[in-house]
Amino acid sequence: xxxxxxxxxxxxxxxxxxxxxxxxxxxxxxxxxxxxxxxxxxxxxxxxxxxxxxxxxxxxxxxxxxxxxxxxxxxxxxxxxxxxxxxxxxxxxxxxxxxxxxxxxxxxxxxxxxxxxxxxxxxxxxxxxxxxxxxxxxxxxxxxxxx
Amino acid sequence: xxxxxxxxxxxxxxxxxxxxxxxxxxxxxxxxxxxxxxxxxxxxxxxxxxxxxxxxxxxxxxxxxxxxxxxxxxxxxxxxxxxxxxxxxxxxxxxxxxxxxxxxxxxxxxxxxxxxxxxxxxxxxxxxxxxxxxxxxxxxxxxxxxxxxxxxxxxxxxxxxxxxxxxxxxxx
Numbered sequence: 449x450x451x452x453x454x455x456x457x458x459x460x461x462x463x464x465x466x467x468x469x470x471x472x473x474x475x476x477x478x479x480x481x482x483x484x485x486x487x488x489x490x491x492x493x494x495x496x497x498x499x500x501x502x503x504x505x506x507x508x509x510x511x512x513x514x515x516x517x518x519x520x521x522x523x524x525x526x527x528x529x530x531x532x533x534x535x536x537x538x539x540x541x542x543x544x545x546x547x548x549x550x551x552x553x554x555x556x557x558x559x560x561x562x563x564x565x566x567x568x569x570x571x572x573x574x575x576x577x578x579x580x581x582x583x584x585x586x587x588x589x590x591x592x593x594x595x
Numbered sequence: 596x597x598x599x600x601x602x603x604x605x606x607x608x609x610x611x612x613x614x615x616x617x618x619x620x621x622x623x624x625x626x627x628x629x630x631x632x633x634x635x636x637x638x639x640x641x642x643x644x645x646x647x648x649x650x651x652x653x654x655x656x657x658x659x660x661x662x663x664x665x666x667x668x669x670x671x672x673x674x675x676x677x678x679x680x681x682x683x684x685x686x687x688x689x690x691x692x693x694x695x696x697x698x699x700x701x702x703x704x705x706x707x708x709x710x711x712x713x714x715x716x717x718x719x720x721x722x723x724x725x726x727x728x729x730x731x732x733x734x735x736x737x738x739x740x741x742x743x744x745x746x747x748x749x750x751x752x753x754x755x756x757x758x759x760x761x762x763x764x765x766x767x
Contacts (some may be wrong), residue, residue, distance in 0.1 A: 465691040470623035
């Protein structure tokens with residue numbers, strides 16, 4: 449091979465020595481996979497703004513729901529303040545206090561008030577129902593087990 | 596080019612065929628030089644086009660889809676080299692084919708250029724490969740490699756000078 453005298457000659461040499469081009473079948477291989485990929489991702493894509501708006505609306509709705517719930521709790525607490533302890537509870541509490549100490553009596557009184565306030569209405573309404581059934585049975589003289 | 600970019604971004608299949616016809620062969624030659632293997636270059640070229648399809652929205656932001664495709668191919672080639680999958684590696688003297696030279700002179704020329712290129716620093720070697728085997732302009736090379744055009748030109752001049760030195764040393 450001749451000596452390279454200048455850069456032009458070197459550039460000519462570079463241009464004349466090249467890697468072999470792509471095999472002809474590669475075009476169809478590449479384009480087939482491109483078309484398959486395009487078909488697989490060619491579903492309608494919603495606007496990202498829409499997705500963000502829905503997410504923001506849900507967040508605001510959840511926040512408002514929490515706020516309304518808190519306000520409702522406060523309103524109910526204002527409308528229905530805790531009931532003063534019942535006489536029978538006070539009696540039991542003082543009996544416990546005399547048997548133990550004031551602190552235990554106080555704790556037991558609170559405990560009973562809490563339990564009764566949770567279960568009370570249900571029990572009382574059931575008792576009232578039973579009582580009314582009993583009274584009506586007495587009035588109709590239908591108490592077979594007393595015979 | 597602007598129209599092609601827009602059609603590529605819209606996922607027009609004919610635009611991808613057009614892009615392949617525009618630069619598929621050049622991309623392949625560039626990848627063969629970078630990876631040293633024709634089978635690996637085929638795999639990477641296919642993967643590059645798939646990536647271009649998946650990220651086709653990016654074509655809206657670019658002016659030159661060819662330079663962008665070369666940048667994508669370069670990234671894909673680097674990824675493939677990192678994975679290090681085994682492929683047949685072409686010997687340096689089989690990478691290039693001399694077209695305008697006859698017989699043993701052709702083999703000599705291809706071998707000499709190939710081994711001289713291997714002795715260049717990677718940055719310099721790449722600019723020569725992109726200019727002569729991928730037929731990119733210096734402006735496109737700058738765009739693709741992310742350097743100013745002046746830097747690409749300086750690298751090219753330095754690469755040519757180094758190549759000449761290496762080849763002269765070899766023939767003395």
